[in-house]
Amino acid sequence: MSDSNTTHFTIPSTFILLGIPGWEAAHVWISIPFCIMYIIALLGNLIILYIVKIEHSLHEPMYYFLCMLAVTDVVLSTSILPKALSIFWFNDREIDFSACLTQMFFLHCFTVVESGIFVAMALDRYVAICNPLRHSTILTSPVVAKTGLAVVLRGGLSILPCPILARQWPYCRSNVIFHSYCQNMAVVSLACTDTRISNYYALFVIFLLTCLDVFFISVSYFQILRAVFSLSTKDARLKTLGTCGSHLCAILAFYIPALFSFLTYRFGHNVPQYFHVLLSNVYLLVPPMLNPIIYGVRTKQIRDRLLHLFTHQGT
Template identity: 70%
Template structure:
C-alpha cells in the first residue's frame, strides 16, 4: 500500500502547455503580432544599451537605471517568448518539469527586479526635482550600482521559494497547463495537495513586495507634485513634470496587467480563460516593447543620439 501511494504521488516528467484555450485555431495568426513585438523588444532595448554605452553624456543615474530596465526586459522576453512562439507556431507543447520551474522562477523574479528598478527610477526623479543641487552627490555611481545589485538580490531571494515549494508538491492530476508558458499559480494549482503555503507566500510577495513598491512610488510622486506646484510659472511646472511622464507611462504599463493577472489567478474572478491568458501575455510583451520606445521618444538626449546614428548610416 505504501509503495502504491509512493508511485501515485510523483512529479510529472513534463507539463503540456495548452497555449490559449479556445483560440487554438488562431494560434498562428496570434503568433504574428507576438513575434513582431518580440523583434521590436530586442531591437529597442539593445539600441538603448548601445546608445547609453557609447554616449558619455548619458552616463548618469537615470540612464544607468534605464539600462537595468532594458536588461531585465531582455531577460524576461528571452525566458518566455521562445516557448510561447514554439507553442503557437509549431505546436511544441511539452516542457520538462525542471524547465517549467526554472521559467516560472525567471518570470516572477524579473517582475520583482523590474518593480524595484522602477522604484529606484522614481527616487532619481524625486531627488532631481526636489533636491536638484544635491542630485549628483546623493545618487553617485557607487550608490546606483549598489541599488541595482540590491534589486537583483531581492528578486532572486524573494522568488526562490516559488519553485522550491512547487517542486515538493505531489502532482497526481492532469499535467496540462492552460497557458502559453509556466506561471507560478497555474503550476501549483495542478498539485493534489494543500497548497495554501504557496498561495499565502504568493500573496505576501504581491502585497508586501510589489505593494510596498507601489506605495513608495505613490509617496515619491506625491512629494514631486508638491514640489512642482510650488514652482512660480506654469511653463516651469509643465517642463518639470514632463521629465516624469516617461517614468509614469512605464509604471502604468508594468503594474496594471501584472496586478490584474496576479489577482485574477488567486481569487478566481469570472473571466474567460482565453481573455486572462491574452492579458497576461500582453504584460509579458507590451512593457518590454514600449519601454525603449517611450524613453527613446520622450528623452531628448537619446532621441538626438539615435537620429545621429541613423543619419550617419544614410548615404
C-alpha cells in the same frame, strides 16, 4: 505522447503546455502580434543599451537605471515567448519539469525586479528635482550599482521559495498546464496535496512588494509635485514635470496591465480561460515593447542620438 490525465506520478518528467486553450486553431495567427511585440522589445531595448553606452552625456543615474530596465525587459520577454512560439508554430508543448520551474522563477523574479527598478527611478527623479545640488553626490555610480544589486537580490530571494515549494509537491492529477508558460499558480494547481502555503506565500509577496513599491513611488511623486508647484513660472513647472513624463508612462504601462491581470485571475471566475492566458501574456510583453518607445520618444537626449545615428548612416 501518452494520456497524461490517467498517469499517476509524484514528480513528472515533463509538463504539457496547452498554449491558449480553446484557441489552438488560431495559434499561428496569434503568434504574429506576439512575435512582432517581441522583436520590437528586443530591438528597442538593445538600441537603448547601445545609445547609453556610446553617449557619454547619458552616463548618469537616470540612464543607468534605464539600462537596468532594458536588460530586465529583455530577460522578462525572453523567458516566456520563445517557448510560446514553439507551441504556436511547431506544436512543441512539452517542457521539462526543471525547465518549467526555471522559467517560473525567471519570469516572476524579473517582474519583481522591474517593479523595484521603477522605485529606484522614482528615487532618482525625487533627488534630481527636490535636491538637485546634491544629486551627483547622493546617487554616485557605486550607489546606483548597489541599488541595482539590491533590487535583483530582492527579486531573486523573494521568488526563490516558489519553485522550491513547487518542487516538493506530489503531482498525481495531471501534467497538463492550461497556459502558454509555467505560471506559478497554474503549476501549483496541479499538485494533489494541500498547497495553501504556496498560495499564501505568493499572495504575500505580490501584495507586500507591490504595495511597498507603489507606496514609495507615490511618496516620491507627492514630494516631486510639491516641489514642482512651488516653482514660480509655468514654463519651469512644465519643464520639470517633463523630465518625469517618461517614467510615469512606463509605470502606468507596467502596473495597470499587471493589476488587471491579477484581479481577473483571482476574481474573474466566469472569465474564459483563454482570456486569462492572453491577458497574462500581454501583461508580460507590452511593457518591454513600450518602454524603449516611451523613453525614445520622450527623452530628448536619446531621441537626438538615435536620429543622429540614422542620419549619419544614411549619408
